[in-house]
Amino acid sequence: MELSERKQKILKAVVDDYITFAEPVGSTHIAKNHHPELSSATIRNELADLEELGYLVKTHTSSGRVPSELGYRTYVDSLMKKYMVSMEEVARLKAEMEHKIKELDYYIKEVLNIAAGSTNLTAIATSPDFSGGTLKKIELMMLDSFNILLILVTETDTVKSRPIKLKSPVDFDFIADLKSVLNTQLAGLTLDKITKQNFEVITEQLGGNYEAVANILEFVYSTINEMNENEIYLSGETNLLGLPEFKDVAKAKKFLELIHDEKKIREILKNNSKGNVLNVVIGNEQDNEDLDQLSLVVTTYKISENVTGVMGVIGPNRMDYSKVISSLEYLSENINTLALKAPENDNNEVNKNG
Amino acid sequence: MELSERKQKILKAVVDDYITFAEPVGSTHIAKNHHPELSSATIRNELADLEELGYLVKTHTSSGRVPSELGYRTYVDSLMKKYMVSMEEVARLKAEMEHKIKELDYYIKEVLNIAAGSTNLTAIATSPDFSGGTLKKIELMMLDSFNILLILVTETDTVKSRPIKLKSPVDFDFIADLKSVLNTQLAGLTLDKITKQNFEVITEQLGGNYEAVANILEFVYSTINEMNENEIYLSGETNLLGLPEFKDVAKAKKFLELIHDEKKIREILKNNSKGNVLNVVIGNEQDNEDLDQLSLVVTTYKISENVTGVMGVIGPNRMDYSKVISSLEYLSENINTLALKAPENDNNEVNKNG
């Protein structure tokens, strides 16, 4: 079902204008602003065709036209002008990014802020998923005889530490033993391969003090599991409230509740991210009630071969896809390069003989 | 300006009903539901008096009455029935609290969720302010020659750790030196007393490697400063959107933007918390534009003598003060006792000879 070039142009004009003005667009308007060489009557004929073909819909018999999901889809896939992040924007983004280099999660949040800020929509991301990464080593550091710090280090040198408070004192030898057994049993495994069973083996190996170590091992186990759970980050939660499609509080509430529902968001991101490729989901193409009237642009960022995360932008169907897509592409690209060479980042670098 | 007992009763009836129904309350309604022994005409006279005295206002000439800020104030200070957290609620709260004991910040978030859930309003808290607490010690742990873990331990055994990635390798002696100097210079000081000057002294003491350590020291300094900054936690962000006072999106948006504005929230909490005492701020009694039409119940929780945080609930003037106050009192009380004896908490406890 190839559209004539003129139909394509007119469809594009409708989508562009609807994205800009959020009002059904009529024949006269298109004639005036996009095709002065044509009369409104001609455009009217074309619009009627496009409607019949399913690219446009009317809100009532005598209204202007609004893009259907198919209309948006066609627009995104072949009509829209690829928006190039402009030089100034690149400069601004870079400046923002370079100024604020801290830890990975802080950095991801910062990137999200930029995404939300530059698109004026709501940006979402998961923290990186370490479950496919391997555990390099486990440290247990005694702060004093009542306080131990548990430290997990992954192959990507990501560190997770949690304090453990004890009821009765322990001594150095005990901790050294524990540490050595933990490392021989767990170091080198990928996080998702570490199960209760490993801990049973560990408990056995530690022999005598069976009861004593149960709690501490439980804690180690749950901390490892926490590295598997990825957090949800949000930015620009309230950005959409200014848009006409959210002038109804009930709708606004539904949206806000959706984005604060970690479980649903996790699922949505998971179901709609497509490996390395940026993906655009329009309306409820996916038959997900929650996404009714909402569109999603999702992409993946990469910390290492096995450690990746998902980030995206959510907004009304009527969003500036071009801008959103190019921003996300640019930002995820930058997380990838930055993260992969993080050890060389200028802020934390130290050289003993500097 | 003492009110007659009858006037007090009528004022209480108005506030109670307005809190419940969110509609201006009229004389007949009060007569029927609260004072069947009086006629609506009598009540009308009393209402007119209360209005003249400033306790009530009308929304238009022939409307029912709504409490003024003075009306709410009087209600909160002397009229309302103190709500007692019921046995079931106590049980529920306790169960929720006891089930989910993890780290302090996780715990505070959990308490906030309970506060927001039981009041159906928005709950806010700051993380504990450590600036008045003392730094017990500083650890630098080598994970490998390129990765160091910085660990700060406070007198309350709160631990903050941050990984440092190095560009070129360092050796054990260097780290040992650094650690020893850091500890002799900084351990024992309260966090807010640690300044750039201390770090100048440290750099001097380390002598030769002046340039080399600059970055790492900078990082230690900024991490210490981060312990001074307290985070803002939120729960129940969207709870208010169901209320009639937020049926206007613009208002809802303003509110949501306010609670996501960390700087403003920090300031509001700071300006309105009153040491140990629970404080109720009604409307913009404090002349803060942002709090227009909003009320705030704030209290303090205590981790140790010098380490405290602020938590509160924010909602429309028309809130169930009684319930909110008693919930907050109960919850902050519980953080206090729990935090102060945290080392004995059952979940993480371990005993070598258990």
Added chain:
DNA sequence: TGTTAGCACTCTTTTGTTTTGAGTGCTAAC
């Protein structure tokens, strides 16, 4: 003197009606 029935009056809310205007589809002419 405090209370209350009664009534006129006010103002919002609801409901219904009319007008306006943007936009369409169709027809006939170019």
Added chain:
DNA sequence: GTTAGCACTCAAAACAAAAGAGTGCTAACA
């Protein structure tokens, strides 16, 4: 194939009328 012209449609705005909740005031009552 394009376009001018016109009748028609429908939402939104503007206006009008009616309903209803509530007040204040007056005059009578206990």
